[in-house]
Each structure stands twice: as C-alpha cells, then as structure tokens.
Amino acid sequence: MAVEFFLNGKTMSFDGDPDTPLLWVIRDHAGLTGTKYGCGIAQCGSCTVHIDGVAMRSCGVSVSEAAGQQITTIEGLAVNRALHKVQQACVANDVALCGLSNARLSMSAAARPPAEPAPPPQH
Numbered sequence: 735m736a737v738e739f740f741l742n743g744k745t746m747s748f749d750g751d752p753d754t755p756l757l758w759v760i761r762d763h764a765g766l767t768g769t770k771y772g773c774g775i776a777q778c779g780s781c782t783v784h785i786d787g788v789a790m791r792s793c794g795v796s797v798s799e800a801a802g803q804q805i806t807t808i809e810g811l812a813v814n815r816a817l818h819k820v821q822q823a824c825v826a827n828d829v830a831l832c833g834l835s836n837a838r839l840s841m842s843a844a845a846r847p848p849a850e851p852a853p854p855p856q857h
Contacts, residue, residue, distance in 0.1 A: 739800045741766075742810030752798035757781045759797045760807060768808035769837055779838030783807050787846035808837045811844055820844045 736749040748759050760769050772780030776794030783792045784806040811818040820843045
C-alpha cells in the first residue's frame with residue numbers, strides 16, 4: 735500500500751517498504767539531495783527536515799510515520815524564489831556552510847519552535 739505525504743507542497747506517493755527511512759525516500763525517490771546522510775542515527779542533523787513545521791531528523795523517521803504530513807526540505811525553504819529569512823541572514827553575514835551543516839543549521843533555525851511543555855501539576 736502506498737504511503738502519501740506532502741513534500742515541499744506537492745503530493746508525494748511512495749509504494750515501497752513503509753519502514754524505509756524518510757531520508758532515502760526524499761533523496762532516492764524524490765531526487766532532492768539537499769537533505770544529507772550523515773550519521774544514520776539521528777544525531778548529527780545533516781538530514782534535518784520539517785515535519786508539519788517541526789525540525790526532525792529524517793534518517794530516524796520511517797516514511798509510514800510521515801504519512802499525511804507536510805514535509806519541508808532545505809530545497810523547500812525558499813518560496814517563489816525568495817530565500818527564507820534564515821537563508822538570507824546566512825548570505826548577508828557570509829556564513830560558510832558545508833553541505834552537511836547547511837541542512838542542520840538552516841532547517842533547525844527555520845523550524846517552528848516546539849510547544850512549551852505544560853507546567854508541572856500543583857500538589
């Protein structure tokens with residue numbers, strides 16, 4: 735059964751092993767190579783994408799876990815050829831990023847902040 739999700743605003747369908755890491759679907763099936771393989775254990779961040787606005791390590795997320803969700807890669811940050819403000823700031827300040835750190839820094843900085851945890855219950 736095919737897994738469907740939205741990749742950079744377009745519907746994507748993957749009809750392979752549902753346990754395939756999202757990273758490989760993005761790179762090998764969608765052809766978007768800005769999301770990089772680094773450590774393979776969701777630690778280094780070179781495979782960072784946004785899943786419904788939250789920065790996630792795509793090597794640690796199966797494609798089935800991404801079903802129905804909005805996935806944004808580094809290629810999807812720019813809208814209508816206008817760089818995201820994080821990308822603009824990197825250019826304006828001559829920030830030198832290699833291919834591995836570009837996704838980690840840009841995608842983490844551009845993500846929606848995680849929801850604040852609820853305060854502890856009062857006893």
